Amino acid sequence: MELDLELPPWTIIFVTIFISFLVLWVFYVKFQGAKRRRDRLPPGPFSWPVIGNMHQLGKLPHRALQDLSHKYGPLMYLKLGCFPTVVVSSSEMAKEFLKTHDLAFASRPTEYALVKHLTPNGIITAPYGAHWRHMRRLCVVELLSPKRIETYRSVREDEVLDMIRSIWKKSEQGTVPVNVSNSFASLTSSIIWRILSGTKFSDELNGSGLKEILDEVTATMGIPHIGDYIPSLDWLDLQGVKRHMKSVRRVMDAAVDKMIDQHVSRNSTVNSNSHHVKGFVDVLLEMQKTATADMEITRDHIKAIIVDIYAAGTDSTTSQIEWAMSELIRNPNIAKKVQDEIESVVGNHRIVTESDLAAMEYLQCVVKETLRLYPAGPIMVPHESTEACTVGDGYLIPEKTRVVVNAWAIGRDPKVWEDPLEFKPERFKDKNIEMKGQDFDMVPFGAGRRGCPGAQLAMGTISLALAQILHCFNWKIEGNPSELDMSEGFGGSNNRKSHLYAIPMLRIPNCI
Numbered sequence: 107m108e109l110d111l112e113l114p115p116w117t118i119i120f121v122t123i124f125i126s127f128l129v130l131w132v133f134y135v136k137f138q139g140a141k142r143r144r145d146r147l148p149p150g151p152f153s154w155p156v157i158g159n160m161h162q163l164g165k166l167p168h169r170a171l172q173d174l175s176h177k178y179g180p181l182m183y184l185k186l187g188c189f190p191t192v193v194v195s196s197s198e199m200a201k202e203f204l205k206t207h208d209l210a211f212a213s214r215p216t217e218y219a220l221v222k223h224l225t226p227n228g229i230i231t232a233p234y235g236a237h238w239r240h241m242r243r244l245c246v247v248e249l250l251s252p253k254r255i256e257t258y259r260s261v262r263e264d265e266v267l268d269m270i271r272s273i274w275k276k277s278e279q280g281t282v283p284v285n286v287s288n289s290f291a292s293l294t295s296s297i298i299w300r301i302l303s304g305t306k307f308s309d310e311l312n313g314s315g316l317k318e319i320l321d322e323v324t325a326t327m328g329i330p331h332i333g334d335y336i337p338s339l340d341w342l343d344l345q346g347v348k349r350h351m352k353s354v355r356r357v358m359d360a361a362v363d364k365m366i367d368q369h370v371s372r373n374s375t376v377n378s379n380s381h382h383v384k385g386f387v388d389v390l391l392e393m394q395k396t397a398t399a400d401m402e403i404t405r406d407h408i409k410a411i412i413v414d415i416y417a418a419g420t421d422s423t424t425s426q427i428e429w430a431m432s433e434l435i436r437n438p439n440i441a442k443k444v445q446d447e448i449e450s451v452v453g454n455h456r457i458v459t460e461s462d463l464a465a466m467e468y469l470q471c472v473v474k475e476t477l478r479l480y481p482a483g484p485i486m487v488p489h490e491s492t493e494a495c496t497v498g499d500g501y502l503i504p505e506k507t508r509v510v511v512n513a514w515a516i517g518r519d520p521k522v523w524e525d526p527l528e529f530k531p532e533r534f535k536d537k538n539i540e541m542k543g544q545d546f547d548m549v550p551f552g553a554g555r556r557g558c559p560g561a562q563l564a565m566g567t568i569s570l571a572l573a574q575i576l577h578c579f580n581w582k583i584e585g586n587p588s589e590l591d592m593s594e595g596f597g598g599s600n601n602r603k604s605h606l607y608a609i610p611m612l613r614i615p616n617c618i
């Protein structure tokens with residue numbers, strides 16, 4: 107019997123295409139590996155054309171990148187879409203990028219829709235250069251200096267007390283659970299609002315719903331846009347992010363303009379010797395009058411500072427208070443230790459003031475432990491190299507490479523931290539870590555030229571809020587505290603997945 111081995115033409119075509127594709131593929135993989143070795147690039151996973159390694163980021167990129175770093179090491183090269191990116195996952199490497207070669211990596215990528223359509227004049231996303239230096243100087247020297255932050259002490263104390271009273275009221279005198287996540291969010295936005303505008307949120311200077319618009323801007327900043335990673339798809343604006351940004355910007359511009367106008371006309375009628383606490387807008391308007399040509403302060407500068415400080419200072423501080431509170435509810439013995447310490451400093455007849463905080467060492471350990479485990483920016487705002495630079499074991503980082511520091515992975519590195527996943531504030535009794543960007547074992551505020559200029563304000567707000575919350579109330583939740591859901595929400599920012607609900611039980615009657 108004769109076998110008919112003749113194949114149909116379409117099968118031959120299909121098999122030929124498949125084999126050609128396979129051969130090309132093998133060559134491409136080998137070529138990519140050889141190119142990486144030849145260019146002395148750090149090791150990393152294979153990157154697909156167009157999407158690079160985007161598919162490997164998952165819902166929680168800091169976790170996915172930590173998993174990859176276990177395989178490829180603390181300095182890893184990959185592509186986010188079309189953009190070459192290095193991922194830094196150890197304190198040693200963080201020091202290389204944020205200290206040793208700080209200048210070479212002090213820029214930011216500018217291709218983001220956010221930079222083009224929402225905050226083109228901001229400080230956070232500004233590339234390294236004259237504009238950034240000017241804005242940074244205004245922030246560090248004028249607005250967020252220790253002296254200036256101290257002038258807002260009464261603002262923080264007042265707003266924290268308002269929060270305590272509002273929590274008690276919402277709990278119907280300790281009988282129903284309160285959404286404390288919302289309470290913390292409104293605390294931080296009220297504090298930042300008051301620091302910016304010099305007025306309480308409910309006052310008439312709040313303009314046309316500006317605070318709500320700024321909340322919208324902050325939320326919009328967090329929406330990922332495919333075109334940021336795959337520029338060939340940018341024009342399609344598949345998710346409508348660019349359209350949304352443009353419309354938010356129009357509304358924001360008008361509202362911020364109105365706020366500035368109101369300040370200008372109010373300041374012209376207010377006596378310059380009045381005891382009114384000046385907000386950043388007043389400070390900048392005053393500086394505007396005497397600014398020299400090289401330190402000019404335009405309306406665009408003022409607008410950008412309002413938006414950036416609000417965006418950088420609200421959600422980040424909220425998330426730290428929220429995680430600290432979640433851990434304290436899960437660990438009542440730790441909460442009790444904090445309460446005992448507070449009581450030993452302030453007694454039980456009065457509320458906590460900021461001047462009491464310096465004596466509360468254990469509370470500071472709790473704050474640091476929270477920042478270690480739950481940094482508000484688990485993956486720091488990307489940096490970008492302005493020149494080729496050799497780092498670590500002779501790896502070459504080409505010019506215009508994006509740098510992503512995984513602060514979340516660094517704080518949980520078992521080579522540095524014993525029992526890294528345990529919430530153990532005591533570890534900071536022996537380990538003297540300052541949050542001034544000199545220590546790289548944890549980098550919740552970044553470090554170097556681009557390090558967070560708001561760290562002192564943030565630490566003060568978090569510490570005071572926690573001290574007052576624990577001094578005024580004992581806390582319980584519905585269900586078993588040790589089983590409290592600690593899942594993180596979707597995305598790059600580090601919030602709880604679900605809001606935290608808890609019932610306050612009054613400890614110090616003077617609080618309310």
Ligand code: HEM
Pocket residue numbers: 229230231242245250414415418419420422423426481482483486487488549550551552553555556557558559560561563564565
């Ligand atoms: C717990 C709260 C906060 C955390 C964890 C945090 C963390 C960070 C981090 C990681 C960066 C980027 C550092 C880098 O790229 O190397 C940053 C930048 C920045 N932060 Fe914060 N931050 C917090 C609160 C604040 C507050 C309260 C303000 C202002 C009121 C603020 C203002 C800024 C600004 C303006 C930048 C941009 C600096 C630049 O690019 O030059 N932050 N922050």
